[in-house]
Amino acid sequence: MRRRIIGLLMFAVLGSAFALGQNADLRHDRRDLRNDRVDRRQDRRDIRGDRRDVRGDRRELRNDLRNGNYRAARHERRDIRRDQRDLRADHRDLRHDRRDIRHDRRDFRRDHRG
Secondary structure, eight states: OHHHHHHHHHHHHHHHHHHHHHHHHHHHHHHHHHHHHHHHHHHHHHHHHHHHHHHHHHHHHHHHHHHTOHHHHHHHHHHHHHHHHHHHHHHHHHHHHHHHHHHHHHHHHHHHHO
C-alpha cells in the first residue's frame, strides 16, 4: 500500500512540475512577443524620424547649393548619407523583429497546444 501511495505522489509531483514548466515556457513566449512588438514600434518610430531628417537635410542641401555655400552642402550630403545608413539599419532591424515575432508565435502555438 505504501508503495502505491508513494508512486502516486511521485507521479503527481512529476506531473505538476511538467505543467509548471509549460506555463513558464508560455509566459516566456508571451513576454518575448511583447518585447518584439515594442521593438518593432520603436523601429517604425525611428524610421519616421530618419525619413524626416533626410527630407530636412535635402531641403538644406538645395538651399546651400542655390546660395553657393558648398562647404555646408558637403556637410549636408554627409548628414544625408549617415541618416540613410541609419534608415537601412532600422529597416533591417524591423525585418529581424518581424521574423522573431513569426517564430515566437509559432513557438507559442506549439507550446499552447501541448
